[in-house]
Amino acid sequence: xxxxxxxxxxxxxxxxxxxxxxxxxxxxxxxxxxxxxxxxxxxxxxxxxxxxxxxxxxxxxxxxxxxxxxxxxxxxxxxxxxxxxxxxxxxxxxxxxxxxxxxxxxxxxxxxxxxxxxxxxxxxxxxxxxxxxxxxxxxxxxxxxxxxxxxxxxxxxxxxxxxxxxxxxxxxxxxxxxxxxxxxxxxxxxxxxxxxxxxxxxxxxxxxxxxxxxxxxxxxxxxxxxxxxxxxxxxxxxxxxxxxxxxxxxxxxxxxxxxxxxxxxxxxxxxxxxxxxxxxxxxxxxxxxxxxxxxxxxxxxxxxxxxxxxxxxx
Amino acid sequence: xxxxxxxxxxxxxxxxxxxxxxxxxxxxxxxxxxxxxxxxxxxxxxxxxxxxxxxxxxxxxxxxxxxxxxxxxxxxxxxxxxxxxxxxxxxxxxxxxxxxxxxxxxxxxxxxxxxxxxxxxxxxxxxxxxxxxxxxxxxxxxxxxxxxxxxxxxxxxxxxxxxxxxxxxxxxxxxxxxxxxxxxxxxxxxxxxxxxxxxxxxxxxxxxxxxxxxxxxxxxxxxxxxxxxxxxxxxxxxxxx
Numbered sequence: 001x002x003x004x005x006x007x008x009x010x011x012x013x014x015x016x017x018x019x020x021x022x023x024x025x026x027x028x029x030x031x032x033x034x035x036x037x038x039x040x041x042x043x044x045x046x047x048x049x050x051x052x053x054x055x056x057x058x059x060x061x062x063x064x065x066x067x068x069x070x071x072x073x074x075x076x077x078x079x080x081x082x083x084x085x086x087x088x089x090x091x092x093x094x095x096x097x098x099x100x101x102x103x104x105x106x107x108x109x110x111x112x113x114x115x116x117x118x119x120x121x122x123x124x125x126x127x128x129x130x131x132x133x134x135x136x137x138x139x140x141x142x143x144x145x146x147x148x149x150x151x152x153x154x155x156x157x158x159x160x161x162x163x164x165x166x167x168x169x170x171x172x173x174x175x176x177x178x179x180x181x182x183x184x185x186x187x188x189x190x191x192x193x194x195x196x197x198x199x200x201x202x203x204x205x206x207x208x209x210x211x212x213x214x215x216x217x218x219x220x221x222x223x224x225x226x227x228x229x230x231x232x233x234x235x236x237x238x239x240x241x242x243x244x245x246x247x248x249x250x251x252x253x254x255x256x257x258x259x260x261x262x263x264x265x266x267x268x269x270x271x272x273x274x275x276x277x278x279x280x281x282x283x284x285x286x287x288x289x290x291x292x293x294x295x296x297x298x299x300x301x302x303x304x305x306x307x308x309x310x311x312x313x314x
Numbered sequence: 315x316x317x318x319x320x321x322x323x324x325x326x327x328x329x330x331x332x333x334x335x336x337x338x339x340x341x342x343x344x345x346x347x348x349x350x351x352x353x354x355x356x357x358x359x360x361x362x363x364x365x366x367x368x369x370x371x372x373x374x375x376x377x378x379x380x381x382x383x384x385x386x387x388x389x390x391x392x393x394x395x396x397x398x399x400x401x402x403x404x405x406x407x408x409x410x411x412x413x414x415x416x417x418x419x420x421x422x423x424x425x426x427x428x429x430x431x432x433x434x435x436x437x438x439x440x441x442x443x444x445x446x447x448x449x450x451x452x453x454x455x456x457x458x459x460x461x462x463x464x465x466x467x468x469x470x471x472x473x474x475x476x477x478x479x480x481x482x483x484x485x486x487x488x489x490x491x492x493x494x495x496x497x498x499x500x501x502x503x504x505x506x507x508x509x510x511x512x513x514x515x516x517x518x519x520x521x522x523x524x525x526x527x528x529x530x531x532x533x534x535x536x537x538x539x540x541x542x543x544x545x546x547x548x549x550x551x552x553x554x555x
Contacts, residue, residue: 011554049401049402050552051552052552052553069552070405073402073404074404078398080395080398083395084395084396084399085396086324086328088327088328088332097324098399098403101321101399101403101405102403102404
C-alpha cells in the first residue's frame with residue numbers, strides 16, 4: 001500500500017527527515033512513534049501530499065506522489081492534529097463539503113454521509129453547528145471527514161490529543177474499526193496509544209527511522225537480552241557466550257548442580273541464533289531460550305538512547 | 315470548474331454566516347451613502363458631474379472593501395487549520411484559487427449592486443444616460459476583480475489575516491501612486507510605470523462613461539497575473555512546507 005524509499009525533507013538548512021524507508025501493506029494499522037519533533041508530522045504530510053519530499057520516492061497504491069499527486073490525494077483521508085472543520089457549518093454540511101471536495105457526487109453523497117455519521121457515532125449531533133461540538137465530537141468529525149470518500153489509506157496525526165479518558169477509549173475502538181475497510185496510519189508520541197491501536201510500530205527519532213516491527217520484534221531489537229537455561233559448566237557457558245560474535249555481555253548463575261542460567265546481551269535475532277549455535281557446538285545442553293521482556297517505554301527509551309549514542313559517535 | 319464552484323459557494327456561505335460579512339456591507343454602504351449625499355450631491359453640479367463623482371468615491375470604497383473581503387481567504391484557513399482539508403483533496407491549486415476568488419468577487423459584486431439606488435436617483439432626477447451608469451459599474455467590476463485578485467494573492471502569502479490586509483493594501487496603494495512615480499522617472503521607463511497606474515490611467519475613463527478596450531485588457535491582465543501568482547504560491551508551499 002505504501003512504499004517509501006530514502007525519503008528526506010529539508011526546511012531550509014534544517015533536515016526534518018533523513019532517508020526514511022519503509023513499506024506498509026494493505027489493511028495494516030501502523031503507528032509512527034516518536035518524541036515531539038521526531039519528524040512524524042512531516043512524514044505524514046508527505047504521505048498525504050501536503051508536502052513534497054526533498055529527495056526520495058513515495059508510492060501509494062503503486063502511484064508516485066511526485067508524478068500523480070492528485071491521484072494519490074484521491075486515495076487518502078487525512079486527520080491532522082487540529083481537525084480541518086468549519087465552525088459555521090453543521091456536521092452534515094461539513095461532511096457533504098468534504099465528500100464533494102474529494103469527488104463524491106449526487107445521490108451517493110447523502111447515503112455516504114449517513115453511513116459515516118453512524119460509523120463515527122455522530123448521529124446525535126448530525127444537525128448541530130460544528131462550533132457547538134465538544135472536543136471529542138470534533139475529533140470524531142475529523143475522522144468522519146477523512147473517511148467520507150472511502151479512501152484506501154487513512155492517516156491520523158495524534159488522534160487522541162485533547163480527549164478525556166472515556167473519549168480516548170471510544171477513539172481507540174473507532175480507529176481499530178477503520179482497519180476493516182482501510183489501511184490506517186497513526187502517529188503519536190504516546191506509547192500506550194500506539195501499543196493499543198497498532199499492529200506494527202515504526203519508531204522515528206531525529207528524522208530517522210530507527211526501528212520498525214511488531215511490539216514483540218521491537219522488544220527483541222531493543223532489549224537484546226536473552227535468558228538461556230542450559231546444562232553445563234558455568235565457566236564454559238560464560239566463555240563460550242563471550243567468544244560468540246554478536247554477544248556483548250554474559251552473566252552466568254548456577255541454578256543447581258548441573259544447570260546454569262545465562263543472561264546475555266545479544267545483537268538482534270542473528271546474535272541470539274549465533275549464541276545458541278555456539279553453546280550447542282561447545283557441548284552445552286540448551287534447555288530453554290527466552291527473551292527478557294521489557295515494557296514499551298523502556299524499549300522506546302533504549303532505542304532512542306542508542307540512536308542518539310550512534311549519532312554522536314558517528 | 316465544479317470544484318472551484320464548490321469552494322466559491324463555501325466562501326459565500328462563510329461571508330453570509332459571519333458577522334464580518336455584514337459589518338463590511340453595512341460600513342461600506344454607510345460610507346458610500348454619506349459620500350454621495352455629502353459631497354457628490356452637495357453644491358450646484360450637473361447630474362453628469364454628480365455621477366462622475368459618485369463613481370470616483372465608489373472606486374475608493376470598492377478597493378477598501380476588496381482588502382477586507384479577501385484578507386480571510388487563505389490566511390484564515392491557514393490560521394484555523396482548514397486549509398489542510400483543501401490541500402489534501404484532489405483539487406488542483408488553480409481550482410482552489412479560482413474558487414476563493416469567485417466567492418469573494420461575487421460577494422463584492424453583491425455589495426456593489428446594493429449601491430445602485432444612488433445612480434438611479436440621479437437618473438430619475440437628472441439628465442444622465444444608462445450608458446454612463448453601465449460604464450461606471452463596468453469599471454467598478456473590473457477594478458474590483460483586480461483588487462480581489464490582488465487580495466487573494468496577499469492572503470495566499472500572509473500567515474494571518476491582518477498581514478494579508480496590510481499586504482494587499484500596500485500592493486493596491488503602490489498601483490494607485492504609479493502615476494506619481496511615472497512623472498518622476500519620465501522617459502520610456504516612466505511610460506511603462508505609468509501604464510500600471512490603477513486609477514489615473516485606467517479607471518477614470520469609466521467614471522466619465524467612457525469604455526476603452528485597452529483598460530479592460532489591463533484590468534483583466536492584472537487579475538489574471540495575480541491569480542496565477544497565488545496559484546504558484548500555493549503550489550510552492552508544498553515544496554517549502
